[in-house]
Amino acid sequence: xxxxxxxxxxxxxxxxxxxxxxxxxxxxxxxxxxxxxxxxxxxxxxxxxxxxxxxxxxxxxxxxxxxxxxxxxxxxxxxxxxxxxxxxxxxxxxxxxxxxxxxxxxxxxxxxxxxxxxxxxxxxxxxxxxxxxxxxxxxxxxxxxxxxxxxxxxxxxxxxxxxxxxxx
Numbered sequence: 001x002x003x004x005x006x007x008x009x010x011x012x013x014x015x016x017x018x019x020x021x022x023x024x025x026x027x028x029x030x031x032x033x034x035x036x037x038x039x040x041x042x043x044x045x046x047x048x049x050x051x052x053x054x055x056x057x058x059x060x061x062x063x064x065x066x067x068x069x070x071x072x073x074x075x076x077x078x079x080x081x082x083x084x085x086x087x088x089x090x091x092x093x094x095x096x097x098x099x100x101x102x103x104x105x106x107x108x109x110x111x112x113x114x115x116x117x118x119x120x121x122x123x124x125x126x127x128x129x130x131x132x133x134x135x136x137x138x139x140x141x142x143x144x145x146x147x148x149x150x151x152x153x154x155x156x157x158x159x160x161x162x163x164x165x166x167x168x
Contacts (some may be wrong), residue, residue, distance in 0.1 A: 003096040006055065010152065011053035014045060014079075021079035026168050031077060033164040034059050041073050042100045046080070046089045054080040056093040058101055061110060063131065064100075065157030072108040074161060075102055091106040094121050098147060107151035108144060110159055115140035122146070130156030135165075 006014060012033075018028035034040055039059050046054035047144045061071050075097065080089045098121060101109055111118050112133060121144035126132070128150055133142040136163065142159075146152050 001046055001048040001053065001092065003044050004091055005048050007044045010045050012057075014055045017052055017055050018079040018168075019075060020130055021085075022077075022080050027077040027079065030164055030168050031055070033167075034162065037162075037164065039162050039164065041104060043108055044093055044095050044097055044100070046084075046093055048084070053084040054078075054089040054093050056090075056097045057086060058097055058106070058109065059162055061162070062160045063155065063157040064160060065155065066085050067154075070155060072159070073106040074159075075111040076113065078113075082151070091120075094109055094118075098145065101124055102147040107148040108146060108155075110142070110144050113145075114138055118143050118145075126159075127137075131159060132157075133159050134161065154168050 015028045019032055025140055032064045034057060040057055041060060042058040044056050057071050058075055061072050061074045063072055066137045078090055078093060111123055122145040125140055126142050126144040133145060
């Protein structure tokens, strides 16, 4: 398996991966909308034997703060086709994606996801750090990773996702 940047010719396979992983079209529609609006920082695919078996997307978010809004990145959606789940594909996509985000100068990444999964990649609960999410969720599921130590120092606020996320 190898991870690489998504290319235009991957679109149908990326959509299929999201539809299979989430058993529906909502996340696939979200990915399509974000890519159509050029609202992505990083979009990667995992390819095995010439087939796309996973996809990850990182998109911009705005953090509204009394001290002034600031920009960050959100991880998601992440999809791995069912027959390749629990075999390290998602971990590889996350690791490569975070590396690419940092390379592009994105130092803070948020995720709304499983509390038992994302901490292994450096994510921790965001609320104790003074950052909340616009979407209702248990505190333990909204997490943040500092890709550069100290990137969150003095930063708090409410994370607002792109409007495309309202339909998921």
